[in-house]
Amino acid sequence: MASTKATAAPSAVAKETLAYCTSCKIDLAHLIVSMKGDKIAKVECKTCKKTHGYKAPKGVTEVAPKKKRASKKNEDGSPSATTIEAEWEKLMSAHREAPFKGYTMKSKFILGDKIKHPTFGEGIVGKLIYPNKLEVIFRTDIKVLIHGGA
Ligand SMILES: [Zn+2]
Numbered sequence: 001m002a003s004t005k006a007t008a009a010p011s012a013v014a015k016e017t018l019a020y021c022t023s024c025k026i027d028l029a030h031l032i033v034s035m036k037g038d039k040i041a042k043v044e045c046k047t048c049k050k051t052h053g054y055k056a057p058k059g060v061t062e063v064a065p066k067k068k069r070a071s072k073k074n075e076d077g078s079p080s081a082t083t084i085e086a087e088w089e090k091l092m093s094a095h096r097e098a099p100f101k102g103y104t105m106k107s108k109f110i111l112g113d114k115i116k117h118p119t120f121g122e123g124i125v126g127k128l129i130y131p132n133k134l135e136v137i138f139r140t141d142i143k144v145l146i147h148g149g150a
Helices: 079-094
Strands: 016-020 027-036 039-045 051-053 100-102 114-117 121-129 133-138 142-146
Touching: 016 039, 079 121, 079 133, 114 133, 114 142, 121 142
Parallel strands: 100 114
Antiparallel strands: 016 027, 027 039, 039 051, 114 121, 121 133, 133 142
């Protein structure tokens, strides 16, 4: 192989390329003004006719960083438990004065009653469900209990 032909890359100067225009602030067709090695150095915006350093089209390069909102739940491990506990603590301190009522299916409860349940522990009535159910917020779980049993 004795070929000494230097195959210089064909210059891209004066060709058209899509680039981000720093004046128009959008991706536009530009004419390549100068090259640096095999990279585009300067371009002329076909729209505003300004010459500026080449910037890759935004639509191509900067699409990813925008969507950085991962669902909040996944970020800190055990979401539901901590939320329930926070709610439970809030309700407990809001009803600090109220005495605990022992839970039986025959007792009647109202909203905000504090319940001492043999299995679930201390809870507070967060919701009344017609006709005879209660939604009770316990420290780590929300349970639906029956009350006012006839
Ligand atoms: Zn422009």
